Amino acid sequence: MKYLLIIILICFSACDTFDAGTLGAFQQWCFPVSQSKMAQGLTNLLVKNPSYKIPEKWKYLDNWSERGYESLEGQIIYFKKQPEEMYYISYFSMYPQSIGNDTDSNITKLAIRSVNNGGIKWYGIDDLVKDSSEVNRINKRFYVEIILKLEKQMNVEVKKDESDL
Secondary structure, three states: OOOHHEEEHHHHHHHHOOOOOOOOOEEEEOOOOOOHHHHHHHHHHHHHHHHHHHOOHHHHHHHOOOOOOOOOHHHHEEOOOOOOOEEEEEEEEEEEEEEEEEOOOOOOEEEEEEOOOOOOOEEEEEHHHOOOOHHHHHHHHHHHHHHHHHHHHHHHOOOEEOOOE
């Protein structure tokens, strides 16, 4: 009985070692487009800005499916300019008149889920929340370098999601 209890405790304490869990999000942005239009927008952004593509030296870090996040619609955006880093971003659609979307059209929310500076660890919002200046820097960079470009390219008005603040 004692061994059974130990095995059960080990299994429960190791659960999040094997499970993908949930990723928090940095600032979320609401696009008045469908999820497929967002996917196309991100593809076009990478075509027009090839410097955002993951460099060969960091391709091994693109292992989100292996880590259990294959169900997320995600993309990695790379920044060469200092600080050199990558953002794992994801997006999801909210249908008209659904919880969180009281409009009559689709809204797709886009947000950074994790940040990596070339090391083996990806950092989520929970890892950085105590360093508000770093969170603000990351959110600002994402807004200036990605959100504004997507907004112009897709010819839409993007809104900051205030519900998480």
